[in-house]
Amino acid sequence: MNIRNFSIIAHIDHGKSTLADRILQITAAISEREFHEQMLDDMDLERERGITIKSSAVRLKYTAKDGREYLLNLIDTPGHVDFTYEVSKSIAACEGALLLVDAAQGIEAQTVANLYMAMEHNLVIIPVVNKIDLSNAEPERVKKDIANFLQIDKEEVLLASAKEGTGTIDVLESIVKRIPPPAGSESNPLQGLIFDSSYDTYKGAVIYIRIMNGAVSKGDQIRMMRMGKQYEVQEIGVFTPKAKAIDKLHCGEVGYLACNIRDAGKIEIGDTITSVAEPAKEPLPGYKKLRPMVYSGIYPVNNKDFASLKDAMAKLRLSDASFQYEPESSAALGFGFRCGFLGLLHMEIIQERLEREYDLNLIISTPSVIYKVVKKDGGLMDVDNPSKMPPVNFIQEIREPYVTAYIITPSDSIGTVMQLTESRRGEYISTEYIGEDKAKLIYRMPLSEIIVDFYDKIKSITRGYGSLDYELLDYRRGDMVKLDIVLNGEPFDALSMIIHRDKAQFKGRAIVDKMKELVPRQLFEVAIQAAIGGNIIARSTVRPLKKHVTGKCYGGDITRKRKLWEKQKAGKKKMKQFGTVQIPQEAFIAALKA
Numbered sequence: 001m002n003i004r005n006f007s008i009i010a011h012i013d014h015g016k017s018t019l020a021d022r023i024l025q026i027t028a029a030i031s032e033r034e035f036h037e038q039m040l041d042d043m044d045l046e047r048e049r050g051i052t053i054k055s056s057a058v059r060l061k062y063t064a065k066d067g068r069e070y071l072l073n074l075i076d077t078p079g080h081v082d083f084t085y086e087v088s089k090s091i092a093a094c095e096g097a098l099l100l101v102d103a104a105q106g107i108e109a110q111t112v113a114n115l116y117m118a119m120e121h122n123l124v125i126i127p128v129v130n131k132i133d134l135s136n137a138e139p140e141r142v143k144k145d146i147a148n149f150l151q152i153d154k155e156e157v158l159l160a161s162a163k164e165g166t167g168t169i170d171v172l173e174s175i176v177k178r179i180p181p182p183a184g185s186e187s188n189p190l191q192g193l194i195f196d197s198s199y200d201t202y203k204g205a206v207i208y209i210r211i212m213n214g215a216v217s218k219g220d221q222i223r224m225m226r227m228g229k230q231y232e233v234q235e236i237g238v239f240t241p242k243a244k245a246i247d248k249l250h251c252g253e254v255g256y257l258a259c260n261i262r263d264a265g266k267i268e269i270g271d272t273i274t275s276v277a278e279p280a281k282e283p284l285p286g287y288k289k290l291r292p293m294v295y296s297g298i299y300p301v302n303n304k305d306f307a308s309l310k311d312a313m314a315k316l317r318l319s320d321a322s323f324q325y326e327p328e329s330s331a332a333l334g335f336g337f338r339c340g341f342l343g344l345l346h347m348e349i350i351q352e353r354l355e356r357e358y359d360l361n362l363i364i365s366t367p368s369v370i371y372k373v374v375k376k377d378g379g380l381m382d383v384d385n386p387s388k389m390p391p392v393n394f395i396q397e398i399r400e401p402y403v404t405a406y407i408i409t410p411s412d413s414i415g416t417v418m419q420l421t422e423s424r425r426g427e428y429i430s431t432e433y434i435g436e437d438k439a440k441l442i443y444r445m446p447l448s449e450i451i452v453d454f455y456d457k458i459k460s461i462t463r464g465y466g467s468l469d470y471e472l473l474d475y476r477r478g479d480m481v482k483l484d485i486v487l488n489g490e491p492f493d494a495l496s497m498i499i500h501r502d503k504a505q506f507k508g509r510a511i512v513d514k515m516k517e518l519v520p521r522q523l524f525e526v527a528i529q530a531a532i533g534g535n536i537i538a539r540s541t542v543r544p545l546k547k548h549v550t551g552k553c554y555g556g557d558i559t560r561k562r563k564l565w566e567k568q569k570a571g572k573k574k575m576k577q578f579g580t581v582q583i584p585q586e587a588f589i590a591a592l593k594a
Helices: 016-026 044-049 081-092 109-120 139-150 168-178 303-319 344-357 411-423 454-461 501-518 558-578 585-593
Strands: 002-010 056-063 069-076 096-102 124-130 191-200 204-213 221-224 230-232 235-239 243-246 254-258 272-275 294-300 324-330 334-341 362-364 371-375 380-383 395-410 427-433 438-446 467-478 480-487 497-500 526-532 535-542
Touching: 002 016, 002 081, 002 109, 002 168, 016 056, 016 069, 016 096, 016 124, 016 168, 056 235, 056 254, 069 168, 081 109, 081 191, 096 109, 096 139, 096 168, 109 124, 124 139, 124 168, 191 303, 294 303, 294 324, 294 344, 303 324, 303 334, 303 344, 334 344, 344 362, 395 411, 411 427, 411 438, 411 454, 438 467, 454 467, 480 501, 497 501, 501 526, 501 535
Parallel strands: 002 069, 002 096, 096 124
Antiparallel strands: 056 069, 191 204, 191 272, 204 254, 221 230, 221 272, 235 243, 235 254, 294 334, 294 362, 324 334, 371 380, 371 395, 395 438, 395 467, 427 438, 480 497, 480 526, 526 535
8 A cells, every 4th residue: 555644734824724624525535414614623622713723633545646546644733833742743753744835925934933843854845835716815926935945946836725626636646746655664563653642531542653663453462662551452543534443553554542541641642652572672762852831820710620620631631742730739729730831822722621621610820931040059940930939039040031033024014023022122133035025033032021912913013914933042141020919918829920120010000900990899998019029019909899888877966977987997997807809810811911
């Protein structure tokens, strides 16, 4: 059987899922009755947002024009900067990639990032200009830009409209002609790369695997080479795109295994499976260990849900290896988890998946990056949570993470994008022009300035045409301070943050003003303050609900009224002393975006 393993890489919304749909239809992998748009995006969340979150693998049969039948393994990938890890996993399991570029928007930052990743793995790149049916499409210009960028002949770039099906046959013909068959041999000892996994209530953990050498059959005894665990294969199958059980996976094929593994922590993405009877000498290289960029606390609204949240996180981590978590507790919110994410969209998606798929009600604390704190005694500590920050008199210096940011923008927006980047403490490096009307700006800037709303601001400034990608550079000394939000004299640790001193006053004022609007009024006055150490830098007051205690007094001496007012004042003072203020979820989100 002639096998071809390929993935589709592109910037977000350049038509990956639509092209995958057309390929499924042309290869008759799905009947017209069962077909729906975004076939491989099986999460409700993916369809609602129109983005791919999880990579998915599907096996197709295609009879080429030369009359030969080919087995195609398509691994669909996400396009957003936060899901780069999903893309890297897919690329490692393939020999080739379709590079999809929108005919109207041209080359974007994430297109470039994913392309470099594919080139590092020596993948064969097939460039495709998609959406040529759009009224504002400029296929010839984009074709020329891609040819210049890849330093290839312009005729090697394919034109297609995935929506209308134009050029899809040419794409399939290029896949079977240009992409090489998988290397490896069935006579070698078994080596299978675990590139993904999911959880099934009946089967336990389902392992997605690409066989690099050897073959695996139902009933075989296998070992995870890094984890050292041994299992019996209960079920083997492929996705067509529905799961279909088979007896054996041969060298070069992509499919799944189920071994009745109930503990999600026993599987490591990037691990190698081998046979117990005839083991391989060494594991496959696997994946680069990924460090989360953004940290935040996730807490159940009701503390009784803590065990359910713990179980949900373990299952969710099976299908998203880039998500990390560990238990923590907060004085304000009780028991929860400190979680690591690749970015803010990743954090938002994880929260929505936990709430929808596991029926949980959650609170998310303010996101933070990892700071390195050099103490006066010479010690170095990583701080991913503002509550772990040592007292000021113990700190010699605080180092913050810097990234190299690549911003692709239309030429007419360069000035405003540079203005925005410099207001976020960006340090200009260079400008490169891509084609006639697009430029790539390179900046060095603090990661903390990017994670919240920088991407959204770039999009709005450039009318949706701008894009951003970044990679971690190093840690640099910064004038950072811990900003506390204090409610009625009590620090509310879930809203604490580490921020640059120059921006602390402005940020503190924005948060307290926003929270004043969102914290419900109590029977007592609520003081909301922003503080650095012992210094209050901003304050807002939520006025108390009034009760007309003298409404029933008709006439008589004023002292009667004074006595009632004094009694009310004492009561309010006591309430303020013992009363607790409930912070609604909107207040957290507003504080996050203030």
